Amino acid sequence: MTQRTIQVDALARVEGEGALYLKVQDDQVLEVRLDIYEPPRFFEGFLRGRHYEEVPDITARICGICPVAYQMSSARALEKALGLQATPAVRQLRHLLYCAEWIESHVLHIYLLQAPDLTGHESALELARVAPDIVQRGLRMKRIGNHILTVLGGRSVHPVNPTVGGFYRWPDETAIRDLVPDLTWGLEAARETVRWAAELPYPHLEIDYEFVALHHPQEYGILEGVIRSSVAGDLSEEDFETRYLEYHVPHSNALHSRTVDGNHYMVGPLARFNLNFEQLHPAARQIAEEVGFVPPIHNPYKALLARAVETVHAYAVALEIAQTWHPQGPSKPEIHPRAGEGAAGTEAPRGLLYHRYRLDAQGLVQEARLVPPTAQNLARMEDDLRLLAPHILDLPLEEATLRCEHLVRAYDPCISCATHFLRLEVERT
């Protein structure tokens, strides 16, 4: 009997700090652990006692990559608690803001984080040396996303303009219209990204997932919808916690998730793509069909291609909004605090982000519940590594380690959101 140990002290190109431990005996995987040692940040705790109006600005601080998702989930949940409904002009602007976050987050992951794995390059720097034009395209696409965030949100990271009920002030309509040329270029660049991504050599791995995502009958679910499962059907946002349960595991400072039936499910681009293909913008559906990328897709590495298709969607939707939006009425309503409870989900770039708040009559938070996408995916990632392990046991140690890292990176995990590098340790006996 032989024993081998693989250890990576910090997995690069993910957000946050964690480690991977894999223990194998002969052909049997004995143990897989994603050790999330990033310190917990207790956001749910220190939101208690805060005024509802502070919540979107506080939750935005959970993540520098997807602050809009935290602002939108919190704003919508609080609006439900306060009995408010966003106006069409607010909803449209939120949709544009969210598309901008998808663009900057998806493009960062496609070009700089996951593509080097698939093209056999150690890093994006190496990819940039051999394919500078490709990386330049990615940088320009991402910059457009950041610019929209600045125009609408006041700055590109942790926007300050969104609030409960709407926006502190309407953005300048001319500045929105000025986005059109960049978005027109970006839409074509996003199509080219799909064509390029379709030719990348994806490792073969098919996994029978339970996919979970927001579903909206009239549009690709981002801002609202029902919680759809590929196994269990639909649930309202209010009923999320009756089926999707968080639990603690000793090796992780982030909670894991499972369904009430004990299934480890997947959220994120692949889940959305499989559940909501028909609701994609026609431009995104058309390019996906052109490259033969249609559901069902069960290869976790192809989340990159799903992100690329979603980037086309985001550019196309953003372009339509930028061409037509104009302010109507006040940018936010007058709000009278009341006791109440509200739950809402929105689709962060990495998947479903659920928030629930209970307010007292003064509008102070009595209870807060935040379920981020990466935390929901952690148990699923461990299962995937367990399924991958038999395929890599005969590989040289270094290559086996890299294959594990690639799989984790395909999820674009944001460990910071879930709690915050990754060490990989594989023990073979």
Added chain:
Amino acid sequence: MTIVVCGLGQPLRGDDAAGLEAVRLWQQRYPAQARHPAVRVHLLEAPELALLDALQGARAALLVDAAQAQAPAGSVHCLTAERLPSFTAGTTSAHGWSPAETIALARTLGRPLPPRLDILAIVAADFSPSPSLSLAVRDALPQAAEAIHRWVAQRLSEL
């Protein structure tokens, strides 16, 4: 000619905010210099690739940032950008994109960078989540602000 001063850091990660706070202190103590028409100031909490936008068109740039180093906490070091790779390990930047990697990517792609790019590094004691700086780093801020003042004065004298 534009002179750029960039404070980098996360205000909720303890001493990681050292760069932001040092630039703010310099702005308070030397408002005329900080508002000089040739000087552009950026406070960037999660700069990643957006750092390239902040540096665009600059003739000289100073990045003020917290650092992990084998040196006493609170010590202040002025370095050239060529020393940046030594500041990549243990990054807490978004998805591993530290300023060093961003600068390296720009160089690889042949994108224009300021002909003079310097780093003012303030050695940190503690990056744990916290809105406060450690005592050692807080005490170092006046020295860092003076160093920014001297650097900007030198660049302005070269105009």
